[in-house]
Amino acid sequence: MLLLVTFESSAQDQIIARQYFEEGNFEQAAIYYERFYKNNPSNSGVIIPLVATYQQLERYQEAEEILLSAAKGEKVNPVIYVEVGYNYHLMGKHKKAETYYDKAISLIDDNPNYAYILGRTFRSKTLLDQAISSYKRAMERNEKLNFNYDLATIYGERGEVELMYSMYLDLIKKSPNLAPTIKRNLSRFVTEDPASENNTLFKKALLRKTQSEPDVLWNEMLSWMFVQQRDYRNAFVQQKAVYKRSEGSTLDDIVDLGVLALENNDEDTARAINEFVIEQSTDLQLTIQAKLNLINLKIAQSDTSNYRTIKNDFDDLLSQYGNSVNTLMVQIQYAKFLAFQMGQSEFAQQLIKQAMTLSSDRFMQAQLKITLADILVYDEKFNQALIYYTQVQKDLKNDVWGQYARFKVAQTSFYKGDFTWAETQLNVLKSSTSQLIANDALELKLLISDNIKKDTTHAALKLYAKADLLAYQNNTEQSINMLEEILENHKGDPIEDEALLKQGALYEQVKEFDKAALNYEKIISFYPDGILMDDALFHLGVLNFEKRKMPEEAKKLLERIIFEHQDSIYFVQARALYRSIRGDQLE
Secondary structure, three states, X not given: OXXXXXXXXXXXXXXXXXXXXXXXXXXXHHHHHHHHHHHOOOOHHHHHHHHHHHHHOXXXXXXXXXXXXXXXXXXXXXXXXXXXXXXXXXXXXHHHHHHHHHHHHHHHHOOOOHHHHHHXXXXXXXXXXXXXXXXXXXXXXXXXXXXXXXXXXHXXXXXXXXXXXXXXXXXXXXXXXXXXXXXXXXXXXXXXXXXXXXXXXXXXXXXXXXXXXXXXXXXXXXXXXXXXXXXXXXXXXXXXXXXXXXXXXXXXXXXXXXXXXXXXXXXXXXXXXXXXXXXXXXXXXXXXXXHHHHHHHHHHOOOHHHHHHHHHHHHHHHHHHOOOHHHHHHHHHHHHHHHHHOOOHHXXXXXXXXXXXXXXXXXXXXXXXXXXXXXXXXXXXXXXXXXXXXXXXXXXXXXXXXXXXXXXXXXHHHHOOOHHHHHHHHHHHOOOOOHHHHXXXXXXXXXXXXXXXOOOOOHHHHXXXXXXXXXXXXXXXXXXXXXXXXXXXOXXXXXXXXXXXXXXXXXXXXXXXXXXXXXXXXXXXXXXXXXXXXXXXXXXXXXXXXXXXXXXXXXXXXXXXXXXOOOOOOHHHHHHHHHHHHOOOOO
């Protein structure tokens, strides 16, 4: 019992000491580490954190005494020699430090496996030359050991980029399973800027490989490089070469590239990729999806004058493959196009109801029911829409589709003016497993709660809900005008900043970028402490960079998010865009 109590007390001391150390309270940490050290004077797991604490307090002499005592004897942990050397380094005794580093490295001759712990220890102290010596010495003594990955990483840390590239590429060739990790490391050096020195060196390294060791692997890596540079057209050229030169290759990587190109607004490359998939694929589902993607691209780039042609494209596709299980996604997209673009909601509803008879799969039924309900909301048949949303919510209550359906229930209730019920549903969704749904739910909940209490008539909130519905119905100009009515008649009300933000987004849709910018600037000027401050900063920053070609102004706005709104949902995006504009290497 006495031993048990002593052990538990010592363990507790170590936990408390570590906590004090992490908090920067080194005086208190030292007290608890010293107490633990008295009972464990030969335990390196105790010695090293105590020494680190003394070093933080600049008590180098005491650290030296402990370390030299631990360094006596025959079977000394090689890390102790590193610690002795590093302590001398901190004391400014560099020759003594080198002596102990060399002593640690010499132990690798007897046991090459020491390189694992020594290399890691040297790297943790930024002693990169010694880490390199440890790894190289171990590989010389034991040919089975391979520290090339560690060496390549260190060369990158030292700025020897060309050597790092060469070693990483050799590693990928020998160990393809390391490719994801190596690509992640390379992404710190290969950036969006094709003209940067690091990008140029990497491209040269790959081109040398293609000449000296022809292999589709180098085409794959070139494609990866072009993706980092957002040059999807050239990435596609390389992926085609891989596909044509590899036996048994699939179109999966090319399909993924098409999705990426579309997400990054490179419609031309996305179109070329889908056309290639249609030419090459023998998979019926993949071919249908590619043809549907081409139609969706046409929708995104067309106005009402082209809608008849697009409708014919849908009809031709369904005529070719039939209204079957294989074309359910085509039928869903066609129904949405008919309702939201062409205003033929009755025809759209019939199409979806017919599609519902083709599949008994619960998840497909959920998509079909949600699509039908969306169309009913477009027609302002809210109660009918709520029936379908609620069915999905109950059938798949533990799935993302069920959570999405609950959000649609809340949104539809908001449109019809039932704000209390909408808020009840949104309260449940704040903890949704889908971050996107949770964010949307929180945004709508705050809109309702901020306005429902301060305006008992809900007049402004009802106008906003109507404007939001008009935007949903693609009546953009009408929505803008209704939001303007709110801004004129409800100045100073809590809903004013929401109306400015919503109207700004709609101005962007109709390409009135200066008007959008003015709205965002008003939020920044008049609501500096409001919950939409980060929204306005981010949207104006992106707008200034992408549309108004004002990168310096964009940088200033994004910088404010990074330093003043670190809890913002836009933080990660803002930091990435800021670094991209500034030309940083992205981590």
